[in-house]
Amino acid sequence: MLMLPEKALRLLGPSLQIVERCDGRHTVAQIVSELQKLYAQAKPEKVEQDILEYLALLHEKRAVNFE
Amino acid sequence: MSVPPSNPLALIAELTHRCPLHCVYCSNPLEMKSGRDELSTAEWSRVFAEAAALGVLQVDLTGGEPLARADLSGLVAAARAAKLYVNLITSGLGMDERRLAELVEAGLDHIQLSIQDAREAPANEIAGARAHSRKLEVARWIRRHRIAFTLNAVVHRKNLDHLEEIIALAEQSGAGRLEVAHVQYYGWAFANREQLLPTRAQLDRSLEIIHAAEVRLKDRMRIEFVVPDYYAKYPKACMGGWGRKLMLITPSGEAWPCHAAGVIPGLQFARVTQQPLKWIWEESEAFQRFRGEAWMPEPCRSCDRRAQDFGGCRCQAFLLAGDAGVTDPACSLAPKRHIVEAIVAEANARPSAPLPSQTVRPGWLYRPNPA
Numbered sequence: 468m469l470m471l472p473e474k475a476l477r478l479l480g481p482s483l484q485i486v487e488r489c490d491g492r493h494t495v496a497q498i499v500s501e502l503q504k505l506y507a508q509a510k511p512e513k514v515e516q517d518i519l520e521y522l523a524l525l526h527e528k529r530a531v532n533f534e
Numbered sequence: 535m536s537v538p539p540s541n542p543l544a545l546i547a548e549l550t551h552r553c554p555l556h557c558v559y560c561s562n563p564l565e566m567k568s569g570r571d572e573l574s575t576a577e578w579s580r581v582f583a584e585a586a587a588l589g590v591l592q593v594d595l596t597g598g599e600p601l602a603r604a605d606l607s608g609l610v611a612a613a614r615a616a617k618l619y620v621n622l623i624t625s626g627l628g629m630d631e632r633r634l635a636e637l638v639e640a641g642l643d644h645i646q647l648s649i650q651d652a653r654e655a656p657a658n659e660i661a662g663a664r665a666h667s668r669k670l671e672v673a674r675w676i677r678r679h680r681i682a683f684t685l686n687a688v689v690h691r692k693n694l695d696h697l698e699e700i701i702a703l704a705e706q707s708g709a710g711r712l713e714v715a716h717v718q719y720y721g722w723a724f725a726n727r728e729q730l731l732p733t734r735a736q737l738d739r740s741l742e743i744i745h746a747a748e749v750r751l752k753d754r755m756r757i758e759f760v761v762p763d764y765y766a767k768y769p770k771a772c773m774g775g776w777g778r779k780l781m782l783i784t785p786s787g788e789a790w791p792c793h794a795a796g797v798i799p800g801l802q803f804a805r806v807t808q809q810p811l812k813w814i815w816e817e818s819e820a821f822q823r824f825r826g827e828a829w830m831p832e833p834c835r836s837c838d839r840r841a842q843d844f845g846g847c848r849c850q851a852f853l854l855a856g857d858a859g860v861t862d863p864a865c866s867l868a869p870k871r872h873i874v875e876a877i878v879a880e881a882n883a884r885p886s887a888p889l890p891s892q893t894v895r896p897g898w899l900y901r902p903n904p905a
Binding site for chain 1: 543544591592619621643644646682684710752753756
């Protein structure tokens with residue numbers, strides 16, 4: 468569960484793997500590279516694009532911040 | 535017995551009714567509990583643990599002013615230990631830098647700070663206290679911590695024309711979210727409704743401002759907007775449905791299905807000091823009374839929207855129509871809709887701002903601070 472003010476998001480699969488890495492230590496580039504390894508059968512540029520879109524969505528919900 | 539209910543997701547913990555502010559739209563009941571009747575630290579801690587075991591994910595620490603409790607950081611720690619996401623809903627009065635650091639250290643996840651206006655004099659008039667400049671200082675302290683921060687502005691007839699300034703103030707405050715919430719007419723707000731209900735023109739203008747700000751601030755600040763239901767076509771899904779998602783514990787330990795349930799005659803509220811929270815949620819009379827659809831009259835019973843808005847708000851049905859069991863008069867399909875229409879018509883027949891020549895101040899009914 469990802470908890471937000473007055474909201475909770477249930478995370479599964481890749482969404483969980485992305486959010487777990489939003490820990491203030493991973494850079495976006497590191498998250499992309501780790502997920503590309505986990506999903507080696509997928510096109511690397513597709514993995515990157517999906518991650519960037521997902522992070523932008525979470526940022527819009529104020530679930531994550533970029534530093 | 536019908537199907538067992540789903541588990542509650544959030545617990546609203548009204549830690550105290552004590553508050554240094556006297557806001558004219560306070561959602562607390564007109565009859566408030568004194569500090570002597572409040573639950574102890576140990577009792578609240580047990581309630582948080584029981585709530586988490588029942589499936590609750592979040593706790594809203596509210597009041598009154600939660601900072602009036604000297605044990606607040608202990609309560610935050612207890613809620614955190616129960617693995618709840620901890621929200622603090624505060625006016626900021628009673629906060630200082632050291633206390634804020636203690637709360638964050640104790641595990642506070644999110645702080646919601648209220649403002650009454652963007653301008654000092656009208657803000658203080660609504661709060662019945664000199665509070666505005668202090669709040670801005672508290673906002674500066676909050677920004678220094680890694681904690682989710684929402685600024686909350688309750689809007690109404692007297693401040694809706696300052697909405698752009700309120701949004702600008704929120705931008706400067708560094709808040710990640712701004713909640714613009716129209717007054718909901720319960721408690722003290724119901725008593726002061728005539729002076730708080732905006733005109734249609736004010737509402738329409740405010741919607742334009744909100745939509746423009748949402749687009750402009752997309753990457754910087756999220757805006758949540760709570761509509762005024764007297765102007766809505768369909769009623770709000772109050773509390774996400776009666777006894778469906780939320781439970782509220784009063785300062786003295788009664789479990790209520792919502793903030794205002796105490797106004798409904800004949801409802802019996804169980805006490806967390808006498809019954810387990812699980813039993814209260816699943817079995818107690820108050821939580822079962824309007825749960826599900828069996829209680830619904832027409833037109834709700836056969837309405838396509840009954841699983842979306844649950845017939846609206848039971849307390850509002852009682853306050854406006856004198857019967858908690860009828861369709862919320864805020865619904866355009868309600869047989870008692872004419873009550874809301876008359877109130878709205880009256881509000882629109884008066885100018886929203888007093889004429890400059892009028893020097894007499896409105897007579898607010900201010901919320902007192904219980905001992």
